[in-house]
Amino acid sequence: MAESTEAAEVSAEPTTSPRRGPLIAVAAVLATVTNAVAFMLPPLLPLMQAQFRLGVSASTWIFTALTLGGGAGFVVIPRLADVLNDRITCLLSGGCLTVGALIPAVGDSYPTLLVGSVLLGFGGAAQLLPLGFLRRHLSGGAVATAVSVLIMATGSGTVLGMVGGGLTVKTLSLSAFFYILAAAFAATTVALLVVVPASRPESHERIGVLGAVSMIGWVTAVLLALTQGQIWGNAALYLLVGGVVAGVVWAVVQRRAKHAVFDLTVLKERFVTPACFAAGLFGAIDAAFLVLVSYYTQTPKAAGYGLGVDALGTGLLMLPFALMMFVGGKAAERAVHKGHAASVLVVGAGVSVLGLGWLAFAHQQAWQYLVGAALVGAGSRVGYSGAFAVPQLVVPEHKAGMAAGIPGTVMAIGFAFGSALISGLLTVATVPQVGVPEPYLYTDGFLITCGLAVLVLVVTGVSRLRHRGEHLVFAQEAQEA
Structure with a gap:
């Protein structure tokens, strides 16, 4: 009780009232560039292997370093925003991103690339910061706005990363790429410091x-x-x-x-646990989907299947995935506000099942990927809306970072799981004398990924049966009571 009163007093401190447009814009830029990093590196792998003379094992450590840094960042960065303030946390994470890009740009070696990847992964967790500072500094539907910005930027960042990585391979050196990345992060950090208001810490709680x-x-x-x-x-x-x-x-x-670190009692609230679990499953679905699409479309036609496109071509085929991240979110968030969180997760998973089921049996032509990517993107958009909105709605503002960190950490683990699952599957059998995966493995892969979406339906259904007749209590309602 003392902590709640103290937090309320801190939150009551007057802060500078920001303009809505610039704050939303800088939040979108932050979420976009941080998401783009993870998807820019895969197209650059051949360039890295050639420049540093790396084997397969050594090259996988680049992504491992990025993933491990991200795991630590998802734990620490959202909570720092609660106990320090949004502006300081933006500066710290922006500094990590800028330095993480500068180290491999200047060092231009494999060891500096690994160090830079850790820092880029850690700072990349700043993609969750808009959930906190938009909620704290905007009025009227702030949670819905914050979730919408995060998810739309995730979709655009994914494709921007893939397309940007493909263009880099064609036109730039690896060092030049990291210098440009550092400049982009530095500019984003400056914009955040200018736009995000200075404020007192939201909470005096310690980590x-x-x-x-x-x-x-x-x-x-x-x-x-x-x-x-x-x-x-x-x-x-x-x-x-x-x-x-x-x-x-x-x-x-x-x-x-x-x-x-995290107030785990929030998981006892209705649908919070299945929402966080769904965040992990949707992360696994998206990772598996991206691996399957990337491998199949970039397989040379000489192998007997595949589209033979480059990384840029794969990114263009993924555009519907990003575009659908801009559709359907508002309706999903309104449904969550009305207490229909389970329905939102069910719809998101159901649409994903349709898209993945389609691709399981129709992935031989380019247009089929456009249809499948649109359906998977729409399903993920709706699913993430529910998964990230529910924890935000049941906690007070001074715990907004924590409420973002829980599903964010689970999503990071899910993303790594989905990528590892499908990468392992594609090594089960290879085409003789060619070395690429057997074509039937892609059908199996899409069906397995479809099973992850079905698992969201099962978990949500079980939770709905357990909590039949109960009402999802929002933090605002609890305070008014």
Whole structure:
């Protein structure tokens, strides 16, 4: 009770009232550029391998470093916005991104590329910051606006990254690419400092150092096992089991901790747990979808299948995925506000099932990917709207960062899982003398990914049965009561 009163007093401090348009615009830019980073690197892999003379094992560590940095960032950065303030956190994360791009630009070596990837991954978690500062500094439907900006920017950032990476391979050197990236991050950071208002911390709560470090530890173990599973074999399995067990122990300890990293009691609210679980599953769906599309479309026709396009061509085929991120979100968020969170998750998963089911049996022609990408993009848009809106609606403003961090961390784990799952599947059988995956594996891959969407339906249905007749209590309603 004392913490709630204290937080309310802090939130009551007067702050500069920002203009709505510039604040939304800079939030969209931040979320777009941070999402683009993860999808710019895959098209650059051949260039990195050639320039630094890397083998397959060494090149996978670039993405592992990016993923591990992101895992730590999703734990720390959203909570820093709660206990420091939005402006300082934007500066810290922007600094990580800028330095993370400058290190490989200046060093131009494999070790500096690994260090830069860790910092880029850590700073990339700033994509969740708009959920907090838009909610805190906008009035009237702030949660819906924040979720819409985040998800639309995610879609545009995905395709911007793929197209940008493809263009870079054609026109720029690796060093020039990172210099441009550093300049973009520096400009975004300056814009954030100009537009995001200076304010007092939203909460005087502290982050338990031991809890934060231990969470980063088990999240890192899980992500490392997923990204290195094909290379490490049984050792990765042991690491995964150890990480999961450590995560369970961490959750038990955090429930009793005085200064918890995440307030896990929020998971007891109706539909919060299935919403966070859905965030992870939609992350896995999108990752699996992107891997399948990238591999198939870039397979040379000489292999007997594939479209033979380059990374830029794949990015263009993914445009409907990004465009559909701009459609349907407002309706989904209004439905969540009216207490229909389960219906939103069901619709999102159902549309994803249609898109993935279509691609399972229709992925031989370019136009078929345009249809499938549109359906998967629409399903993800609606699903993410529910997954990120529900935790925001049941917590007060001073915990907005925490409410973004929980589904964000689960989504990061889900993304790594989906990528590892399909990457492993595509190595099961290869075309003799060519070395590319057997074509039937793509059908299997789309069906397995479709199964992940079905799992969202199952989890949501079970939760609906368990909480039949109960009302989702929003934070505003609780305060008024």
